[in-house]
Amino acid sequence: MITHFQYKPLFKQANLPGWxxxxxxxxxxxxxxxxxxxxxxxxxxxxxxxxxLAIHTQIHELMLFHVYE
Incomplete structure (x- = not known):
């Protein structure tokens, strides 16, 4: 299980191209x-x-929840 998950944009003024x-x-x-x-x-x-694969799936779900809501 993933804990202490954090994300931030690669660039200050944009959410893309990544985090x-x-x-x-x-x-x-x-x-x-x-x-x-x-x-x-x-x-x-x-x-x-x-x-x-399990980690990738969990991260994808977290990003969908936090970023793409």
């Missing part, structure tokens, strides 16, 4: 860029392959 995201998952902090097409560009730490 910086950060969150914790199972005690590890992750960050990256969420692009407008739903693609995630991971930062310094990439989630384990077996968890990546």
């Amino acid at each position: 910086r995201i950060s969150f914790y998952f199972r005690g590890t902090q992750y960050d990256g860029i969420y692009h407008k097409n739903g693609q995630i560009e991971w930062g310094s730490i990439q989630p384990p392959k077996e968890e990546e």
Whole structure:
């Protein structure tokens, strides 16, 4: 489960083309860029392959709720 989810626009005056995201998952902090097409560009730490789909789905749902409401 994702906790402490945060996002902010890449540019001050626009919501597009993407957002910086950060969150914790199972005690590890992750960050990256969420692009407008739903693609995630991971930062310094990439989630384990077996968890990546679940994390991607949760982030997409959070972004739909917060940004695209």
